[in-house]
Amino acid sequence: MKQRKLIALVLSIFLFLPCLAFAGKDLDAVRKKGFIQVGVNGGVFGFGMPDEKGVWKGLDVDTGRAVAAAVFGDANAIKFTPLTAVQRFTALQSGEIDLLARNATRTLSRDTQLGLNFVTTNYYDGQGFLIPKALGVKSAKDLSGATVCVLPGTTTEQNAADFFRSNNMEWSPVVIESTSELAKTFFAGRCDVLTSDISQLAGTRATAPNPKNYVIMPEVISKEPLSPAVRHGDDQWKDIVDFSVLAMIAAEEMGITSKNIDTMLKSKDPKIQRFLGVTPGNGKALGLDEKWAYNIIKQVGNYGEVFERNVGPKTALGLERGLNALWTNGGLMYAPPFK
Amino acid sequence: MSEPVTTTSATEEIKPPVSNVGVLGWIKENLFDGWFNTTLTLLTLFVLYKVLPPFVQWAFIDAIWSLTEGARPGGDGAVWAVIPENVRFILFGFFPEGQTWRPIAAILILFALVFYSKDLTNWNRFFGPIWTVGILVMGVLMYGGIFGLPVVETSKWSGFPLTLTLSLFGMVGAYPLGVLLALGRRSRMPAIKSLCVVYIELIRGVPLISLLFMSSVMFPLFLPEGMTIDKILRAQIAIILFTAAYIAEVVRGGLQAIPKGQYEAAESLGLPYGLTMRLIILPQALKIVIPPTVGILISAFKDTSLVVIIALYDLLKTTQVTLSNPKWMGFSTEAYIFLAILYFICCYVMSSFSRKLEKALHTGR
Numbered sequence A: 001m002k003q004r005k006l007i008a009l010v011l012s013i014f015l016f017l018p019c020l021a022f023a024g025k026d027l028d029a030v031r032k033k034g035f036i037q038v039g040v041n042g043g044v045f046g047f048g049m050p051d052e053k054g055v056w057k058g059l060d061v062d063t064g065r066a067v068a069a070a071v072f073g074d075a076n077a078i079k080f081t082p083l084t085a086v087q088r089f090t091a092l093q094s095g096e097i098d099l100l101a102r103n104a105t106r107t108l109s110r111d112t113q114l115g116l117n118f119v120t121t122n123y124y125d126g127q128g129f130l131i132p133k134a135l136g137v138k139s140a141k142d143l144s145g146a147t148v149c150v151l152p153g154t155t156t157e158q159n160a161a162d163f164f165r166s167n168n169m170e171w172s173p174v175v176i177e178s179t180s181e182l183a184k185t186f187f188a189g190r191c192d193v194l195t196s197d198i199s200q201l202a203g204t205r206a207t208a209p210n211p212k213n214y215v216i217m218p219e220v221i222s223k224e225p226l227s228p229a230v231r232h233g234d235d236q237w238k239d240i241v242d243f244s245v246l247a248m249i250a251a252e253e254m255g256i257t258s259k260n261i262d263t264m265l266k267s268k269d270p271k272i273q274r275f276l277g278v279t280p281g282n283g284k285a286l287g288l289d290e291k292w293a294y295n296i297i298k299q300v301g302n303y304g305e306v307f308e309r310n311v312g313p314k315t316a317l318g319l320e321r322g323l324n325a326l327w328t329n330g331g332l333m334y335a336p337p338f339k
Numbered sequence B: 001m002s003e004p005v006t007t008t009s010a011t012e013e014i015k016p017p018v019s020n021v022g023v024l025g026w027i028k029e030n031l032f033d034g035w036f037n038t039t040l041t042l043l044t045l046f047v048l049y050k051v052l053p054p055f056v057q058w059a060f061i062d063a064i065w066s067l068t069e070g071a072r073p074g075g076d077g078a079v080w081a082v083i084p085e086n087v088r089f090i091l092f093g094f095f096p097e098g099q100t101w102r103p104i105a106a107i108l109i110l111f112a113l114v115f116y117s118k119d120l121t122n123w124n125r126f127f128g129p130i131w132t133v134g135i136l137v138m139g140v141l142m143y144g145g146i147f148g149l150p151v152v153e154t155s156k157w158s159g160f161p162l163t164l165t166l167s168l169f170g171m172v173g174a175y176p177l178g179v180l181l182a183l184g185r186r187s188r189m190p191a192i193k194s195l196c197v198v199y200i201e202l203i204r205g206v207p208l209i210s211l212l213f214m215s216s217v218m219f220p221l222f223l224p225e226g227m228t229i230d231k232i233l234r235a236q237i238a239i240i241l242f243t244a245a246y247i248a249e250v251v252r253g254g255l256q257a258i259p260k261g262q263y264e265a266a267e268s269l270g271l272p273y274g275l276t277m278r279l280i281i282l283p284q285a286l287k288i289v290i291p292p293t294v295g296i297l298i299s300a301f302k303d304t305s306l307v308v309i310i311a312l313y314d315l316l317k318t319t320q321v322t323l324s325n326p327k328w329m330g331f332s333t334e335a336y337i338f339l340a341i342l343y344f345i346c347c348y349v350m351s352s353f354s355r356k357l358e359k360a361l362h363t364g365r
Helices: A002-020 A026-033 A059-072 A087-093 A108-113 A155-166 A179-187 A198-206 A235-254 A270-276 A282-286 A292-299 A303-310 B003-011 B022-031 B034-061 B082-092 B101-118 B127-143 B160-185 B190-204 B208-222 B231-257 B260-268 B273-288 B290-310 B315-323 B332-361
Strands: A036-040 A078-082 A116-118 A123-125 A127-132 A146-150 A171-175 A193-197 A214-216 A224-226 A229-231
Touching: A026 A036, A026 A059, A026 A235, A036 A059, A036 A087, A059 A078, A059 A235, A059 A292, A059 A303, A087 A116, A087 A229, A087 B208, A108 A116, A123 A198, A127 A155, A127 A198, A146 A155, A146 A179, A155 A171, A155 A193, A179 A193, A179 A198, A193 A198, A198 A214, A229 A235, A235 A270, A235 A282, A235 A292, A235 A303, A270 A292, A282 A292, B022 B034, B082 B160, B082 B315, B082 B332, B101 B127, B101 B160, B101 B332, B160 B190, B160 B231, B160 B273, B160 B290, B160 B315, B190 B231, B208 B231, B208 B290, B231 B273, B231 B290, B260 B273, B273 B290, B290 B315, B290 B332, B315 B332
Parallel strands: A036 A078, A146 A171, A146 A193
Antiparallel strands: A116 A229, A123 A224, A127 A193, A127 A214
């Protein structure tokens, strides 16, 4: 009898433990909690990583902060869950996080089969090659017969294989598990080329004994639109996340920055008045405070500011805007009208 | 004429040759007795000669201990500056900066408790309560919420405190569970016996990594949407379930080593099952298995570093994160040496604790 009671007790504990946290519809649940739970990378400099003081920094992190500013008027009403590549989609599906901003590439199968909705891309990445200048190669097409350092088991390896095969070139991959070891091997001269996403290559180059001796080749061999994602089932929540990203882009288009935003409030331009909520309408349509866009830009900044702060030329990554420039500057960043 | 000389010297003590006593003697006896040992010794000396000077050169002579502002350190030496610059994040991770004293105090309390337990005369009726109070105080220090301490959620527990929490509660949870499983496996009730056998064999048949993956990737999918369990708690339960299976087998070994006469003696005294186990069998059995149990606990402590793969910020993960900052990317060797020293200290404390315990309990029958 005693044993049976004990077993029943243990079982009931396991059954009721999960009831500690409950959530309903995503937006309501977020509002009730009072903060947004965002899944981030946790180990990629410039996108999602804690600094020496344990403060989260990065482009994806700031994207999450922008959504928090839009919903709560407070960019710090946010908690971060660091996730591995394997965990990231499960965490979103199971409701452990409300928003995934973890440099995930938007693909058709992920968008459909995994039950996710990707929103506007916050960084256009692509796979490229890093080579020592001394190699004297001008184009990736001249890399026939090269030894190539690559991470195993990622799409990176496959893309590289496809690239070399489709161009009828020989290559010998050097496969190494960890990013930092891979970089060490490359700088030690064990392979001619290092291939990875360009944003990563820039970071790797920054750690070289002499970064000026290395160049990233102009060829981009894959498309990696890194986009935040939410799960299916709450379209209003998806709209809010989507337009929070777009608001940062729109603000840059209109020349609104976190510094000049208060003078912009007095602008006579009806576009800007609508955007900042001086003329109401947008907030109500999204189910947010009319100041939602103002809060994003004031507290987080426009897309250009966020880019410069986290990955731009002045950071260790030193990335140029490239594809991530505004459409008016030859990039892909384009926001629909805010009306 | 020579005879008196020998007689007098016979009364004196004849000293052994210099080469057989003292340092020289020891060296001769232990390092150069026979060609095999001589070769080994020479080989070892050669390897040391090849390895040590470059290491000393790298680790101490060429080393950079602090960083000049702005510049990325270069040179051939170790860059130990990576440790002091990041030590707060490596050890305490996301714990709010002004509150760092709280995990430090909690760790000190833990070490004090371990030190206190080393003396067996302290194992009296106050022993349990003192540990309970200690753990409660540690919990309050870490979580806060009363006495004006701001609340620090478990998701912000990281670095060394997380490693210690996972191991401490892993051990505390796994040990009783393991003993129960061992008893269950030797039970005469077929249902309980087969349940325990299946459990033990199932868990021992899979690596800890797969259990952690299941707890973090598969398990949440079985729950209704929106229901979530704390990530740390999930990993903690996985570690407990895993360690318990191993402890169960060790304890079963101890139970089997107890002579049948002991069981029969207990029965002839009319003791029921519970008392037989509590008063006669378990005290002897658990004493026998102290060395393998501590072995399992030490490996459980080291296994906690596997939570890296489910993105919990234990000691190893905070170090890895530090190393993925471009500023510190090349200095993995230095950081990992620091980690190794830290792990070694903890494991050494545990194993010396177990040796002391064994001696005090006279397990070598």
